[in-house]
Amino acid sequence: MADPTTEVKSIAVGSAGPGCKKVDPILVADKVRRQFGGLTAVDVEHVEIPRGLITALIGPNGAGKTTFFNLLTGFDKPNEGSWSFEGKDLAGVSPYRVARMGMIRTFQLTKALSLLTVIENMRLGAQKQPGESFLTALIRPLWIKREREITETADALLKRFKLDAKREDYAASLSGGQRKLLEMARALMSSPKLVMLDEPMAGVNPALTQSLLDHIKDLKSNGTTVLFVEHDMHMVRHISDWVIVMAEGKVVAEGPPSTVMKDQAVIDAYLGAHHDTDLGAVSPKTDTTTLRATAKETD
Amino acid sequence: MDILNILSLALGEMISPTTITFVLCAMGLSVHFGYTGLLNFGQAAFAAVGAYGMAIGLITFQLPLWLAVIMGLVCSAIFALILGIPTLRLRADYLAIVTIATSEVFRYFMTTIGFAKVTGGSNGLSQFGKQFWALNPIPEADYNFGFVTYRSDQLFVLIVGWGTIILGALVLRLLMRSPWGRVLKGIREDEDAVRSLGKNVFAYKLQSLIIGGMFASIGGMIFVLNLSNVQPQTWTTNFTFTIWSVLLLGGAATILGPIAGGMIFLALISLTQGIMGAMVEMGWLPFLSQPDVAQIRFILIGLSLMLLVIFRPQGMFGNKRETQFNG
Structure with missing residues (x-):
């Protein structure tokens, strides 16, 4: 030191x-x-x-x-x-x-967010997703490209935090420590x-x-x-x-x-x-x- | 006992205009409660606002039908804003209290003599269906579908109603699978978490209240167009609780739940009424009279709903995995 x-x-x-x-x-x-x-x-x-x-x-x-x-x-x-x-x-x-x-x-x-899957939790953390506004949400082509980018980032982070095996599980099924990790990754x-x-x-x-x-x-x-x-x-x-x-x-x-x-x-x-x-x-x-x-x- | 008659009545009830109304209201409530977690106990008022909005547009303002429908929807959105702006920043329970109170206030408001010129007071409004029935392209005749027979105008209402439900279900499906729907579900789970991720929770809740309310308003419009009149005493808390029953029976956070829930619930009511009525008639239930039957079927339905919520809280179509956690 x-x-x-x-x-x-x-x-x-x-x-x-x-x-x-x-x-x-x-x-x-x-x-x-x-x-x-x-x-x-x-x-x-x-x-x-x-x-x-x-x-x-x-x-x-x-x-x-x-x-x-x-x-x-x-x-x-x-x-x-x-x-x-x-x-x-x-x-x-x-x-x-x-x-x-x-x-x-x-x-x-x-x-x-217990009844959202781990990957959905992660996606929610992203910003600048046009599909999050009501009218664009109805037209999939307007947001699907950004959604793919978001998913890519999310998957990379999940891998780094060793949560990739839990990707499709509900967040409620994670242990306390894993939830801490998920919350940090989501942030x-x-x-x-x-x-x-x-x-x-x-x-x-x-x-x-x-x-x-x-x-x-x-x-x-x-x-x-x-x-x-x-x-x-x-x-x-x-x-x-x-x-x-x-x-x-x-x-x-x-x-x-x-x-x-x-x-x-x-x-x-x-x-x-x-x-x-x-x-x-x-x-x-x-x-x-x-x-x-x-x-x-x-x- | 004419069992065939009882069954065909129940089958007819499955797709009746009343069922259509409750299905649409329950779809709206699924947006509120199932997806966003908003406890709205005033869904009847949203239906009433839509129905009155349209009827007043047709009678007082002499609007064309499509514009009157839009007026009903706009009224519904304004009603949602009035309800939502003061309460959506507070905890969920406050919204529940305010919605149940407001829906009663609205109903009494409609019966007030002072506004009777516009609202019809306690007699309600009638004679506004001409434009709607004029749209009916189905030739005048009786149409037999094996167990039930429909007149041309009945068939027209059913086609319009179920067409609206299918369209509404498609829109809901699109919305709930989009990032917008994801934010709503996040708010249902924990709104502070969603807020900390940079989402304007208040705006989303308001949007949810408006969208879900509009579904109920359309349901209300179909209800009153079918009867060609709108009565203030239709929109009681009973109406709201029937919507809740339909929703919980089918599954709150599902698209198909409210539809199947509505069909089954209203068929069951008709069935219990028919069967018990017949049993009383034949003297099998000496301790009951015919008027009692109408009451007792609701007791039975209430009991079955309680059992349903206790033993199958996700409803018939809900995801079983979801209830494994006390989230």
């Missing part, structure tokens, strides 16, 4: 820190705040996502990572704030327009500029983990920017170029993984003090005693 300071210089302007300026940002967010009643879920002063790199967004449960994702992609509306993608203002833009601009997201709880159908993955590793069989990691690295080598939310520190450390740490809705630390992971405050507060020691299996006994203890407290 390269020396952290030179790494920082190639990504950030000045020294790394919460909200620091980037050499070449693809996504910039300013004063984005989202409140649910009295609870401030997200309150991000300023953050920039570097282009062409893999950025990890980490933080404890309830830090506002997914809410921040939802805000950036238009699935939720903030109380205030502005954010732009490639210099284009995105505040108040509806989710489908955000996606058309080349910023495609996936969901924490996978959204495979790539439109060759997005920025892919936002919400916990791509959650529920994925360890055997598939390595191939998923490789796919994400492939994305970077193809020039796609990746922003992902993840709890799996192994993954964060191995594939990300830049790490942003959120806690209680705010960005509290930023930097290359090697530095951020060493930041004692981050480690203790957000990753747990024993994040790299093997705690072993959690025995049911400790579980019940903790439960009893909490039960007593609530009594």
Whole structure:
């Protein structure tokens, strides 16, 4: 791994820190705040996502990572704030327009379209299909050529994600991990500029983990920017170029993984003090005693 | 018991103008519910809007028939917009509530005395079929098809109706096999996922509501042209639930389902009515009187529908593979 300071210089302007300026940002967010009643879920002063790199967004449960994702992609509306993608203002833009601009997201709880076959799921990910508008849909020759191109792209992606054997199966018949793969492959159908993955590793069989990691690295080598939310520190450390740490809705630390992971405050507060020691299996006994203890407290 | 008479009545019912109407309405509902996942409980209102739109066009505006039909369809599209714009951004259940309420509102609106000049009030409208019957090219005669005999005008309605159904089925088949249909099916499965892939979900849902509504409107037009009158009390929630029964019997996300479902459902109603009526007449069911039969057949049909939905949720023509998953 390269020396952290030179790494920082190639990504950030000045020294790394919460909200620091980037050499070449693809996504910039300013004063984005989202409140649910009295609870401030997200309150991000300023953050920039570097282009062409893999950025990890980490933080404890309830830090506002997914809410921040939802805000950036238009699935939720903030109380205030502005954010732009490639210099284009995105505040108040509806989710489908955000996606058309080349910023495609996936969901924490996978959204495979169950009663569509795997290949139909993939085709749906494509854009600029004239047959998707009502009147052209009736005239097959107007869209069949584009459909063939789409199918070709889809088949190539399915092969890359090792889902080609499942081509004609309903997405409902896939395992949890395969659905994650399908959702990611589907997101790539439109060759997005920025892919936002919400916990791509959650529920994925360890055997598939390595191939998923490789796919994400492939994305970077193809020039796609990746922003992902993840709890799996192994993954964060191995594939990300830049790490942003959120806690209680705010960005509290930023930097290359090697530095951020060493930041004692981050480690203790957000990753747990024993994040790299093997705690072993959690025995049911400790579980019940903790439960009893909490039960007593609530009594 | 004249079993032959009962059977021929049921067979006749299979292709009757009433069946045609319910088949067309159910085809529209398959676009709404089967393909897009929209819970529309006001399909009767779409049929009514089409029927009234056309009838008012013919009587009040003295339009030629083709223009009156277009007016009915335009009214139907406007009705879909009124229903859809406020509710389609919300969860599916809200649409269900709004549609059932709106269809009742529309029916009462039609009976209001204040508009009776145009709508005919609770008497409805009649005497608007002249142009339609004038189109009939079939020579005046009785046509015998073995078990049933049709007059020339009856035959004309059947040909127009079933021709429309075949045409409609072809259009639906084209649409549902196109990328447009794929987006609809995607919305049925998970609209947020489809949104995240860059599709304007709201616009698709609106289009689906309009297209499905137009099918029902055409069904409504054929219904009232056949009777040569339009009555407000036809379009009750009963009408809507019959459409749902037809759709679920045949299979919601299929093209042939609504057609076969409609034929079988209406034949079954006629059959139970005939058989039970005959049994009462012969004193086999001493605890029932003739008027009870009309009620009890609906109980039996309701029961069989419940069993159908529980044990064969995909309907008769649905894809069995689809129900293996609790998608």
